[in-house]
Amino acid sequence: MTYLAKPKLHHPDLHKNALGFTRRDYEGPVSTLCAGCGHDSISAAIVRACFELDLPPHRIAKLSGIGCSSKTPTYFLGASHGFNSVHGRMPSVLTGANLANRDLIYLGVSGDGDSASIGIGQFAHAMRRGVNMVYIVENNGVYGLTKGQFSATSDKGAKSKRGIENSDEAIDLVGMALQLGATFVARSFSGDKGQLVPLIEAALKHQGAAFIDCISPCVAFNNHEGSTKSFDFVREHNEALNVLDVITGRPEIVIDYAPGTVEMVTQHDGSVLRLRKLSPGYDVHDRIGALSYMQERQAAGEMVTGLLYVDPNPRDLHAHLKTVDVPLNELDDAALIPGAKALDAINASLR
Amino acid sequence: MLQQVDRVEGLQRVNDFVVKFANVNGSGSASANALFAKAVLRMGVASTPRNIFPSNIQGLPTWYEVRVSEAGHLGARGGGIDLMAAMNPQTWDDDVKSIVPGGYLFYDSTKPMPRSKFREDIVVLGVPLTEMTNKAYSDPRQRQLFKNIVGLGALATLLDMDVPSIEGLLSEQFKGRQKLIDANFQALHMGIDWVKANMTHPIGLRMCKADTVGDRIFIDGNSAAGLGAVYGGATVCAWYPITPSTSLVEAFTRYATRMRFDKASGKSKVAIVQAEDELASIGMVIGAAWNGSRAFTATSGPGISLMQEFIGLAYFAEIPAVIMDVQRSGPSTGMPTRTQQTDITACAYASHGDTKHVLLIPDDPHECFEFSALSFDLADRLQTPVFVMLDLEIGMNERLCKPFTWDDNRKLDRGKVMTKADLDAGKVFGRYLDVDDDGITYRTYPGTHPTKGAFFTRGTSKDRMARYSEEGSDYQENMDRLLKKHRTAATMVPAAILQKAKAPTKLGAIYYGSTSAPMTEADEILNREQGVELDLLRVRAFPFGAEVANFIAAHDQVFVVEQNRDGQLRSMLINELEIDPKKLTKILHYDGTPITANFISKAIGARLEADKIVPLRKVGS
Numbered sequence: 001m002t003y004l005a006k007p008k009l010h011h012p013d014l015h016k017n018a019l020g021f022t023r024r025d026y027e028g029p030v031s032t033l034c035a036g037c038g039h040d041s042i043s044a045a046i047v048r049a050c051f052e053l054d055l056p057p058h059r060i061a062k063l064s065g066i067g068c069s070s071k072t073p074t075y076f077l078g079a080s081h082g083f084n085s086v087h088g089r090m091p092s093v094l095t096g097a098n099l100a101n102r103d104l105i106y107l108g109v110s111g112d113g114d115s116a117s118i119g120i121g122q123f124a125h126a127m128r129r130g131v132n133m134v135y136i137v138e139n140n141g142v143y144g145l146t147k148g149q150f151s152a153t154s155d156k157g158a159k160s161k162r163g164i165e166n167s168d169e170a171i172d173l174v175g176m177a178l179q180l181g182a183t184f185v186a187r188s189f190s191g192d193k194g195q196l197v198p199l200i201e202a203a204l205k206h207q208g209a210a211f212i213d214c215i216s217p218c219v220a221f222n223n224h225e226g227s228t229k230s231f232d233f234v235r236e237h238n239e240a241l242n243v244l245d246v247i248t249g250r251p252e253i254v255i256d257y258a259p260g261t262v263e264m265v266t267q268h269d270g271s272v273l274r275l276r277k278l279s280p281g282y283d284v285h286d287r288i289g290a291l292s293y294m295q296e297r298q299a300a301g302e303m304v305t306g307l308l309y310v311d312p313n314p315r316d317l318h319a320h321l322k323t324v325d326v327p328l329n330e331l332d333d334a335a336l337i338p339g340a341k342a343l344d345a346i347n348a349s350l351r
Numbered sequence: 352m353l354q355q356v357d358r359v360e361g362l363q364r365v366n367d368f369v370v371k372f373a374n375v376n377g378s379g380s381a382s383a384n385a386l387f388a389k390a391v392l393r394m395g396v397a398s399t400p401r402n403i404f405p406s407n408i409q410g411l412p413t414w415y416e417v418r419v420s421e422a423g424h425l426g427a428r429g430g431g432i433d434l435m436a437a438m439n440p441q442t443w444d445d446d447v448k449s450i451v452p453g454g455y456l457f458y459d460s461t462k463p464m465p466r467s468k469f470r471e472d473i474v475v476l477g478v479p480l481t482e483m484t485n486k487a488y489s490d491p492r493q494r495q496l497f498k499n500i501v502g503l504g505a506l507a508t509l510l511d512m513d514v515p516s517i518e519g520l521l522s523e524q525f526k527g528r529q530k531l532i533d534a535n536f537q538a539l540h541m542g543i544d545w546v547k548a549n550m551t552h553p554i555g556l557r558m559c560k561a562d563t564v565g566d567r568i569f570i571d572g573n574s575a576a577g578l579g580a581v582y583g584g585a586t587v588c589a590w591y592p593i594t595p596s597t598s599l600v601e602a603f604t605r606y607a608t609r610m611r612f613d614k615a616s617g618k619s620k621v622a623i624v625q626a627e628d629e630l631a632s633i634g635m636v637i638g639a640a641w642n643g644s645r646a647f648t649a650t651s652g653p654g655i656s657l658m659q660e661f662i663g664l665a666y667f668a669e670i671p672a673v674i675m676d677v678q679r680s681g682p683s684t685g686m687p688t689r690t691q692q693t694d695i696t697a698c699a700y701a702s703h704g705d706t707k708h709v710l711l712i713p714d715d716p717h718e719c720f721e722f723s724a725l726s727f728d729l730a731d732r733l734q735t736p737v738f739v740m741l742d743l744e745i746g747m748n749e750r751l752c753k754p755f756t757w758d759d760n761r762k763l764d765r766g767k768v769m770t771k772a773d774l775d776a777g778k779v780f781g782r783y784l785d786v787d788d789d790g791i792t793y794r795t796y797p798g799t800h801p802t803k804g805a806f807f808t809r810g811t812s813k814d815r816m817a818r819y820s821e822e823g824s825d826y827q828e829n830m831d832r833l834l835k836k837h838r839t840a841a842t843m844v845p846a847a848i849l850q851k852a853k854a855p856t857k858l859g860a861i862y863y864g865s866t867s868a869p870m871t872e873a874d875e876i877l878n879r880e881q882g883v884e885l886d887l888l889r890v891r892a893f894p895f896g897a898e899v900a901n902f903i904a905a906h907d908q909v910f911v912v913e914q915n916r917d918g919q920l921r922s923m924l925i926n927e928l929e930i931d932p933k934k935l936t937k938i939l940h941y942d943g944t945p946i947t948a949n950f951i952s953k954a955i956g957a958r959l960e961a962d963k964i965v966p967l968r969k970v971g972s
Contacts, residue, residue, distance in 0.1 A: 086661060336586065351566075
């Protein structure tokens with residue numbers, strides 16, 4: 001038995017959002033992942049972000065591939081439709097779902113094995129097509145469910161729990177997402193809720209391909225000395241670029257900042273991203289600059305986190321395909337079937 | 352200049368012969384060849400063209416074989432060629448060899464050929480096509496293109512074809528471009544006039560007007576299936592280019608772009624995505640269908656192989672998905688431009704685990720349209736992958752068939768979908784709850800209701816309420832229900848079609864798809880030449896309906912005629928219907944060329960001889 005319902009009894013004074021939902025209404029059944037797993041923190045961040053943005057849970061579709069990370073959609077947003085697809089193929093299923101109904105919010109959850117190894121092709125093509133989605137990779141550098149093999153995001157030289165050194169170069173999904181045209185790219189850390197929640201919120205409000213690589217330590221197989229994805233290692237080498245607040249029409253708390261340290265980015269849907277810069281001179285709209293800065297810092301042994309790149313007015317796949325505004329799955333027979341008369345005309349042209 | 356070695360008595364046939372054009376790929380011959388085939392139709396005589404081509408774009412040999420048959424035989428006849436238009440020096444020797452004794456060789460006689468390049472037992476018809484076009488045109492491309500039309504004019508005169516029919520076709524083809532029409536007429540008459548002035552005409556092969564075509568239409572199966580998908584309500588198509596299925600998606604794109612255009616917004620009521628591979632194609636189809644769109648992909652054998660894991664997921668997660676498989680030969684370089692029926696078992700049992708799928712098997716473009724449109728209803732109704740099994744022979748060749756029909760009262764059957772109103776009315780929703788006892792359960796589309804009807808889609812680890820479960824009893828209950836659903840499917844798919852022999856017989860033949868036309872002709876030959884009475888059953892779908900088991904039970908020996916090496920449908924009949932294998936005799940054709948009437952009649956005839964089975968009706972009685 002691997003299904004545990006959470007008690008439905010809530011504290012009567014729990015805070016409600018604009019839709020009248022409490023945060024508990026955005027949760028799912030009890031997680032079956034290891035106690036202390038970074039992935040559960042990401043699930044909690046997703047719950048909080050959706051709650052704070054007043055998103056109707058049923059208007060979110062959550063999709064995943066296979067692996068520890070891909071199990072997590074069961075554990076949040078219990079009132080949303082979910083789809084645990086096959087290994088490495090979440091992006092195509094999400095793309096198809098998005099084509100069918102452009103009005104839902106698509107949340108794709110994947111892992112480093114699921115996206116950087118078996119699914120690297122689908123990851124890449126979903127990014128370059130500009131599918132309107134939030135794509136989160138819960139990146140722990142290791143295969144958890146099969147007990148501790150290196151994944152393709154493991155750093156060269158990193159040591160496994162059994163002391164084996166990884167000799168392969170790491171794939172950097174953030175670098176790929178930037179290069180392939182994702183219009184929102186961020187990296188975060190499951191242990192930094194303050195950074196992660198607003199990033200997920202901003203990504204949910206983004207109207208294009210939003211990618212978040214979230215380092216999420218595996219407490220069972222990759223949290224030891226010698227690992228470059230452990231809680232301790234990430235905390236020591238984390239260089240945050242900026243601090244993000246997402247403003248969606250609620251009264252703003254005004255704080256004075258020194259000039260040049262704050263940038264307001266208005267996204268296509270009207271949401272405003274307030275970026276407090278921690279790295280002076282970093283331009284969050286410069287794709288090439290983002291790539292080179294990230295690689296420079298990586299060479300220096302640091303891991304850059306925060307919002308790395310955003311295009312506030314992206315064109316998504318539907319814009320490229322020029323599909324109608326109404327979701328395709330709502331078109332009725334009259335809109336779809338050309339009818340007998342049109343068929344007779346075709347017959348006539350074939351004689 | 353002219354080498355007419357015509358001391359031979361040529362074949363004498365009216366409206367019943369096979370013409371083959373040997374061409375060079377990319378030389379512009381295709382449209383002149385198609386004109387020839389259509390002109391035959393305009394004369395009221397059935398003509399069936401076949402493209403025979405290598406996997407190549409330019410420079411290699413291609414052939415275009417046209418069967419002219421007033422009797423209406425649309426399948427390949429087999430045997431030699433009655434008239435060969437040998438326009439390709441590369442293949443000359445083999446082309447000349449393939450002519451039947453007394454047959455005709457039509458060629459460009461501009462350059463003299465040694466006598467050894469001909470045969471003594473055929474009629475040689477030399478026309479100086481290059482010489483004529485070089486004189487008339489200065490532009491090399493014009494010389495090339497009009498040479499084909501000059502040739503058509505010459506051939507038409509030799510065969511006594513109706514020139515106004517050809518002119519009518521040219522006028523339609525270049526409608527609104529009078530200069531082009533004039534130029535083509537000029538070339539056509541150049542050929543006509545030369546033959547009239549220099550040759551005995553018509554030859555022994557002749558056309559005369561008849562009235563056997565009726566209101567039938569002339570179209571390839573891929574185009575028909577693409578059009579069927581528009582009428583079937585497909586809104587999402589995800590695909591990856593692969594011969595011979597590419598033209599199906601191209602046709603869908605052509606029709607949908609026009610017929611699903613929203614004038615008010617200038618936008619489209621369809622999404623067509625060329626995916627990065629077949630895995631992504633089927634993934635997108637599954638995602639779209641899960642979300643309530645009608646979605647399909649078109650592919651061929653290698654694509655089917657790549658889609659296996661996803662097909663299994665769609666089966667177990669019970670997601671409608673339409674897969675149009677235009678069958679060809681082989682993996683890798685394979686024989687992508689040759690026809691076969693080799694994906695039957697690969698599709699019927701696609702994927703890991705215990706899976707069985709629904710197959711629809713059309714036999715001509717009319718059925719390609721019908722089954723394509725129907726496949727979306729069945730996929731929604733059964734919430735499972737549905738395969739439409741075409742092959743290159745049907746898919747990529749134009750074929751005469753009944754006109755398409757559509758009943759404007761027909762509604763798209765979206766199957767068991769629970770709506771917001773249903774949920775509000777308090778209907779119990781369990782995604783895998785078999786409330787109607789037919790194995791088919793209710794689903795909801797994502798985003799339907801704020802608090803009810805959401806579920807999690809996954810493979811097999813679930814209970815009937817779609818909650819995660821690894822309990823053996825939950826798994827087994829689900830598997831048994833899926834089997835029940837498969838039995839339900841057998842009652843919904845198109846039934847096999849029976850064609851009874853004139854006299855009672857204990858011999859039967861089962862066949863499907865593109866074997867259909869040559870099979871019915873072979874039956875006529877067997878009856879005429881050997882007095883064999885054969886009941887015919889054309890299987891049109893899997894799972895098999897009760898009529899298939901009944902047919903086999905009613906006969907002592909049943910020939911199963913297929914275009915694959917292993918008798919794939921035969922294996923399925925044995926496997927699914929518990930048939931004694933001895934009862935089912937394999938008649939197999941698998942060299943990549945379409946099966947022919949001659950092949951089938953000879954193979955069955957030989958088996959009957961070998962088995963010494965005496966037909967019920969005696970020869971000559």
